[in-house]
Amino acid sequence: RKEVEQDPGPFNVPEGATVAFNCTYSNSASQSFFWYRQDCRKEPKLLMSVYSSGNEDGRFTAQLNRASQYISLLIRDSKLSDSATYLCVVNRDDKIIFGKGTRLHILP
Amino acid sequence: DGGITQSPKYLFRKEGQNVTLSCEQNLNHDAMYWYRQDPGQGLRLIYYSQIVNDFQKGDIAEGYSVSREKKESFPLTVTSAQKNPTAFYLCASRPSWGTSNTGELFFGEGSRLTVL
DSSP, rough: OOOOEEEEOOOEEEEOOOEEEEEEEEETTEEEEEEEEEEEOOOOOOEEEETTTTTTETTTEEEEETTEEEEEEEESSOOOGGGGEEEEEEEEEEEEEOOOEEEEEEEO | OEEEEEEEEEEEOOTOEEEEEEEEEEEEEEEEEEEETTTTEEEEEEEEETTEEEEEOOOTOOTTOOOOOOOOOOOOOEEOOOOOOOOEEEEEEEEETTOOOOOOOOEOEEEEEEEE
């Protein structure tokens, strides 16, 4: 079983819709969690950290469920500029592991 | 400006040759990482280093070697033992964990290696 698993997509979503991504991780000792965004042929960039209490940054909401070892990202009122690959990232003792990513296409 | 510099950006080599990819950072970060990305794939961890003169294998270390003689530098050598070396290689650094650190990785722009 891979340490971090994501649905690869692609998710084709009309502009203005709400879209949710999920991610699961296998090692319960994992300590911190992140969502990164990667545009085509570019380096990944941090979108947001993920906490058990949930956190929100504008149209983006992230949530961590430690009991189920599950991480989610919700994007509201999606924009064309949200089209990208979203990477779920898990840290365990400084070993930072990326999921394969979920591709999102926002349709005009 | 502070940042991470990877070089070269594009590199072509013949099969059987060793190749060294450079990664330099002036962010004063303690930890540095090397990842490999293949088309349609996520990033896979090759090696990482939390401190000078120390490094750990990631999930796909076979056929690669690294050194960490200076805090600023973490070069990656792709040896002839690496069976499928053609890929996009990304170097990243991270400051020490602390109350003000979100754990963000700062990436270089990557090096595209093609083995002919």
